Amino acid sequence: MSVNGETSSITGFDASDHQPAFIFTPSAIEGAPERPAKRRRVGRTSAPDPTKHAQAFRFERLLNGLEDTECVGLREELFKRHWAKTEERIQSILGESNEDTLTKVTSFVQDVAPTEGSGIVPTGFIVTGPNIASQGLLFEQLSERLKTEVNGPVVTLRSGDAANLKAALKQLIRDATNQRAVNEDEGEGFFERDGRKLLNYDLEILHGFVKLHGSKRAIVAFQDSEAFDPGLLGDLIALFSSWMNRIPFVLLFGIATSIDLFRERLPRAATKCLFGAQFDVEQTSSVFESVFLKVIAGSEAPLRLGPALVSSLIERQHNHVQSIQAFISALKYAYMCHFYANPLSVLSDNERDSKSLLKLLQSEHLEAIRMLPSFIKLVENSVEKHEVTLARGLLEDDKVLLREVEKALDSATQRVITILRTMHVLSSAATGPVEKIDLYVRAFKGSLSDSDTVRAVLDSIKRMAPDALIAFIGRITKAVENGSPELDLEGWLGEETEFLKEITDIQGEVTSLVEEAVETGKPVRSQYAIHSQGLRTTVIAQKVQLSYEKSTLSKQDIKYTALIDRMSNLLKEYFTFEHPQDLFLNEVWLYDSLSPYKEVFTPGSRLAIEQSLSAPYHYLPGCKDTGDAFSSSKPATAILYQMYLESGSLINVSDIWTAFFSIVGGEESEGYDERTALMLFYRGLADLKLLGMVKPSRKKVDHLAKSVWKGL
Amino acid sequence: MASLFSLPNELVLNSLRSSFPCRDQQIRSLATLLSIRGAPPRNIVLHGLEATGKSAITKALLEALSSGPTNTTANGDSEEEHAEDNLRHAIVKSAECITGRHLLEQTVGAVASAVGWREGVRRCDSLSQLVVELGRLFEGWTSDRTDGAKQRFVLVFDGIDNQREAPPTLLPALARLGEVIPNLTSVFIVTAPRPNFLHFPGVPHIHFPPYTKAEILQILSLTDPSPKLPEGAKDTKDVWIRFGSAVWDSLAKHSGRDILSIRSVCLRLWPRFIAPVLEGTHSASQFSRLLLANRSLFQNDGVLVPSIVADTPTNPTPLPSSLQHGKYRGIGAQLPYYSRLLLVAAYLASFNPPRTDQVHFMKAAAAKRRKKGGGTALPKGRPGVTKHRKISRKLLGPQAFVLERMLAIFHAIEEDADLRAKAGRGRERTAGAADIQMAIATLATLRLLVKVGAANAGDTLDAGSKYRVAVGWEVVRGVARSVGVEAEDYLAE
Numbered sequence A: 001m002s003v004n005g006e007t008s009s010i011t012g013f014d015a016s017d018h019q020p021a022f023i024f025t026p027s028a029i030e031g032a033p034e035r036p037a038k039r040r041r042v043g044r045t046s047a048p049d050p051t052k053h054a055q056a057f058r059f060e061r062l063l064n065g066l067e068d069t070e071c072v073g074l075r076e077e078l079f080k081r082h083w084a085k086t087e088e089r090i091q092s093i094l095g096e097s098n099e100d101t102l103t104k105v106t107s108f109v110q111d112v113a114p115t116e117g118s119g120i121v122p123t124g125f126i127v128t129g130p131n132i133a134s135q136g137l138l139f140e141q142l143s144e145r146l147k148t149e150v151n152g153p154v155v156t157l158r159s160g161d162a163a164n165l166k167a168a169l170k171q172l173i174r175d176a177t178n179q180r181a182v183n184e185d186e187g188e189g190f191f192e193r194d195g196r197k198l199l200n201y202d203l204e205i206l207h208g209f210v211k212l213h214g215s216k217r218a219i220v221a222f223q224d225s226e227a228f229d230p231g232l233l234g235d236l237i238a239l240f241s242s243w244m245n246r247i248p249f250v251l252l253f254g255i256a257t258s259i260d261l262f263r264e265r266l267p268r269a270a271t272k273c274l275f276g277a278q279f280d281v282e283q284t285s286s287v288f289e290s291v292f293l294k295v296i297a298g299s300e301a302p303l304r305l306g307p308a309l310v311s312s313l314i315e316r317q318h319n320h321v322q323s324i325q326a327f328i329s330a331l332k333y334a335y336m337c338h339f340y341a342n343p344l345s346v347l348s349d350n351e352r353d354s355k356s357l358l359k360l361l362q363s364e365h366l367e368a369i370r371m372l373p374s375f376i377k378l379v380e381n382s383v384e385k386h387e388v389t390l391a392r393g394l395l396e397d398d399k400v401l402l403r404e405v406e407k408a409l410d411s412a413t414q415r416v417i418t419i420l421r422t423m424h425v426l427s428s429a430a431t432g433p434v435e436k437i438d439l440y441v442r443a444f445k446g447s448l449s450d451s452d453t454v455r456a457v458l459d460s461i462k463r464m465a466p467d468a469l470i471a472f473i474g475r476i477t478k479a480v481e482n483g484s485p486e487l488d489l490e491g492w493l494g495e496e497t498e499f500l501k502e503i504t505d506i507q508g509e510v511t512s513l514v515e516e517a518v519e520t521g522k523p524v525r526s527q528y529a530i531h532s533q534g535l536r537t538t539v540i541a542q543k544v545q546l547s548y549e550k551s552t553l554s555k556q557d558i559k560y561t562a563l564i565d566r567m568s569n570l571l572k573e574y575f576t577f578e579h580p581q582d583l584f585l586n587e588v589w590l591y592d593s594l595s596p597y598k599e600v601f602t603p604g605s606r607l608a609i610e611q612s613l614s615a616p617y618h619y620l621p622g623c624k625d626t627g628d629a630f631s632s633s634k635p636a637t638a639i640l641y642q643m644y645l646e647s648g649s650l651i652n653v654s655d656i657w658t659a660f661f662s663i664v665g666g667e668e669s670e671g672y673d674e675r676t677a678l679m680l681f682y683r684g685l686a687d688l689k690l691l692g693m694v695k696p697s698r699k700k701v702d703h704l705a706k707s708v709w710k711g712l
Numbered sequence B: 001m002a003s004l005f006s007l008p009n010e011l012v013l014n015s016l017r018s019s020f021p022c023r024d025q026q027i028r029s030l031a032t033l034l035s036i037r038g039a040p041p042r043n044i045v046l047h048g049l050e051a052t053g054k055s056a057i058t059k060a061l062l063e064a065l066s067s068g069p070t071n072t073t074a075n076g077d078s079e080e081e082h083a084e085d086n087l088r089h090a091i092v093k094s095a096e097c098i099t100g101r102h103l104l105e106q107t108v109g110a111v112a113s114a115v116g117w118r119e120g121v122r123r124c125d126s127l128s129q130l131v132v133e134l135g136r137l138f139e140g141w142t143s144d145r146t147d148g149a150k151q152r153f154v155l156v157f158d159g160i161d162n163q164r165e166a167p168p169t170l171l172p173a174l175a176r177l178g179e180v181i182p183n184l185t186s187v188f189i190v191t192a193p194r195p196n197f198l199h200f201p202g203v204p205h206i207h208f209p210p211y212t213k214a215e216i217l218q219i220l221s222l223t224d225p226s227p228k229l230p231e232g233a234k235d236t237k238d239v240w241i242r243f244g245s246a247v248w249d250s251l252a253k254h255s256g257r258d259i260l261s262i263r264s265v266c267l268r269l270w271p272r273f274i275a276p277v278l279e280g281t282h283s284a285s286q287f288s289r290l291l292l293a294n295r296s297l298f299q300n301d302g303v304l305v306p307s308i309v310a311d312t313p314t315n316p317t318p319l320p321s322s323l324q325h326g327k328y329r330g331i332g333a334q335l336p337y338y339s340r341l342l343l344v345a346a347y348l349a350s351f352n353p354p355r356t357d358q359v360h361f362m363k364a365a366a367a368k369r370r371k372k373g374g375g376t377a378l379p380k381g382r383p384g385v386t387k388h389r390k391i392s393r394k395l396l397g398p399q400a401f402v403l404e405r406m407l408a409i410f411h412a413i414e415e416d417a418d419l420r421a422k423a424g425r426g427r428e429r430t431a432g433a434a435d436i437q438m439a440i441a442t443l444a445t446l447r448l449l450v451k452v453g454a455a456n457a458g459d460t461l462d463a464g465s466k467y468r469v470a471v472g473w474e475v476v477r478g479v480a481r482s483v484g485v486e487a488e489d490y491l492a493e
Ligand SMILES: Nc1ncnc2c1ncn2[C@@H]1O[C@H](COP(=O)(O)OP(=O)(O)OP(=O)(O)O)[C@@H](O)[C@H]1O
Pocket: B019, B020, B021, B022, B023, B048, B049, B050, B051, B052, B053, B054, B055, B056, B057, B159, B191, B219, B222, B259, B260
């Protein structure tokens, strides 16, 4: 499933596949000295130079090609700068997330004491969860760490390296012995013994190496243990166990499923030789959340993803892949699309002030701004507010527009931060655990105020006793004071005035009420609390009971109820803010297009092939939709495909040929003669075979077996 | 005059016998055959089941014979005459030899270092080269002996019957080494020899029979358990033996009865067994009470499965029931939604016969199925055929299926899952999506789906590739429920 594998399989599929014969075209021009390619170490030099490739790729001029080169350059630079920073943040989070595991495994490897003579190999089982993509990073970090902290060779084996026992051992020995630069005087003595050159899969070599360097451990890590052939693993383990008295092996297994499942697959003789500890890697979902909060929601994110894109990303995480890597590439692609295709993205340069940014703008940019949905919203709003001159100015006068743009740019950061702060306050006010990503989606959809979380918070206030309310307000003040490191928010106690003053005010009043109550000895309750109690206690005499309770409300109770109402209204107001996607120029810092993501990251390869074969007229210019499935205007392959769909699981070649010829051939003038038709027939069948749809059947002569059905 | 024949030193034998009890006869026969003035044959075969002491005893005996004092012999011969006798040995473990060629190289290497060969050794990649090379080594060795002294070399092939990539002529050729090279005895340690497997008549065989209960207990008494009882070493040993006997009766009687397994089980259970004594709630003298208190230890077959992870205080060895229960909860919860659904589809494809697919997965049949609850409506085509097959499909294990069939089943149950799981998940186009193919490939990598047939026949995702599901019913039911599917509804029988 590696990316490399995919590209190579595509490159193997080229036009020459259809040529009847291979035509040799000497690429070297005459006169060039005929030299055989160097056998060794050509891999590095012959690989295409990535920097050169990047140079060839340039951002296009947008705005119908009228965009300034300066702006083009700026967009490219912005993309590079912003992405580099974002990536750095992601990497540091990923590094930290594995830190705990790394430390634990390292100390396990250092401390574990193999029992003498028992043949038991000390083993660490690293349970990573089914996210195979992240195993690579973890094991890379692990081997780096172990190499620096443990005296001894560290080798990571992957299932791809180890087709059989011999190959695995060769790889193991080569990797281990390459880990130390060979001293001149030491030589590579361990490759032979008693003047006998050892076979390159002989663990004797490793033994010699370990002795020579005085290694304390020889660590062998199996990155994707499940993908190894269990028999092979069993052989390897038995072998290691047999060598334990000479080589201090320590094994590490990366396990995607569970230890029990893994153990059951191993031969019993092998499991007897393993004993060790289990290490759990931090779950993808929690890493995912912290990455998300930092680089998409965080206050320093240069580009934010909109709610539609985020929900679709999250859904894919849930439904298909659970991998941070996939998420990171989607994020990077979003950055690329934004800066590549949006001419207004130049405005998101946070290193220049808005004045100098405005100077960059050409009249085409302004035209583009006037096309934005958020501009339309702005004009509509000003018309609604009866500011007709402003609306007209925005539409007609560039100066007015520029002034408005400047205002929007200056206030953008502040507005986003306000939203983030609200989110933070909400999540610390909520009693239960909060889905922070969900909160983000709702906030940027502008529907935070009627989300479940807000409703739950408001409900809970109503039933709160005074003490709980005081604690609740304390929590909010604390949140304001401390800010949120997750979101890169600093405390904003100094700035917030209205809201904070109000709630501290309420807090003070509640406290004094409580003090009074302590003196009088009567507890203070709100009307709502009493109300719900009354309802609960009596069912039949509901009405009577309720009015009775109400009339007994003490003065304090009424006062407290009023305070609660005030608090509730205050919060409701606080959690309500303008829809971020209505903010003027939000398109500069908010990216929310779904279709590029869908097209690139969720291809329907099989679907596409089936579509193009059954409806080629959507793709080919010379082909018309005649409504007839067997129209002779379709390409031969498409006609054959249609017949293929209608036949059973065994296809008689002679029958299908007759049917085919009756469509494309014929006496009419446009029909093909038999020779041409046969050629087309063969080619069509070859195409179907290439697509894996038919293969020769062993059940019956002259029949083809159908192996693929449509729509699966 | 030195006698031609003399038995090995009793002292040596006695010390061996005390460290390997119950192997008296085997030690004696082997010593007689191997000792330098004994009755050396060219080949010896040692055979017996796992962990019956074959390797350990051979090694210990050879070490004793080749270094031990040969100067006082059993029949009191004078010292000087035998002083120059020289017995050397080399042991080649087949378990450590990766190929047949490796075995030959190892043999030459081991012999060279045993005879103290100083010059270079040539490569050795065929049996005939082995013979030449060994001949050269032994010639060098025998050339510098003193007159009258006897020389003998013992070459042990441990586990030769399990040699990987062995050429077919290996065993007969090795058995004939002694014909070509004088003074060489080859010892073959095997598990269960076929008659005449060396193609060489008259080879002495020594059998190492499995131990009986009494013997096991005697060997077990050599081990010192830890921690010790407060009452002292003697009481500890007493309790240990009785404990060993109890373990044998309850657990090892039916499985894991070789000395190594039972020893490790005993050592593992011991600390928990005597915990009440150490805590002071029971006394060691009341063994039966102690046994009663620890009843649960002996009813738990789980300990027979060697655990590969250390028990931590927070995570004690789970009892079998909880083991069954919590086993795969992890994997079910961790896999993405569609992977789980695919796993269920794979299970159904593996355990449902293809001819019932129409009943279970056709849309028209859906309503009928729900009413009847399960696939009882099998086509009554040929009653004779179905009647004969009485074995439940589940017992037959998972059958192979082609990928295309699993995909079809997947799409059938996907609709149901979406109908039932009203989590508000928007329906997504999954037909022909690359993400589904990726999920299949991932499941195959994790070996939750196992590819059937040759490893590199056809691509992983080729429609014709055959697979088998590798998880059991318990797991699948849990996984299916987590995606809102009742797997029973679709299962035949
Ligand atoms: N009679 C005995 N007394 C003491 N210890 C014994 C005895 N028999 C076996 N053992 C112990 O059992 C262990 C296994 O023995 P050994 O390796 O010789 O078995 P084996 O017959 O070679 O088995 P395999 O066929 O698996 O190679 C050794 O550690 C040995 O100490």
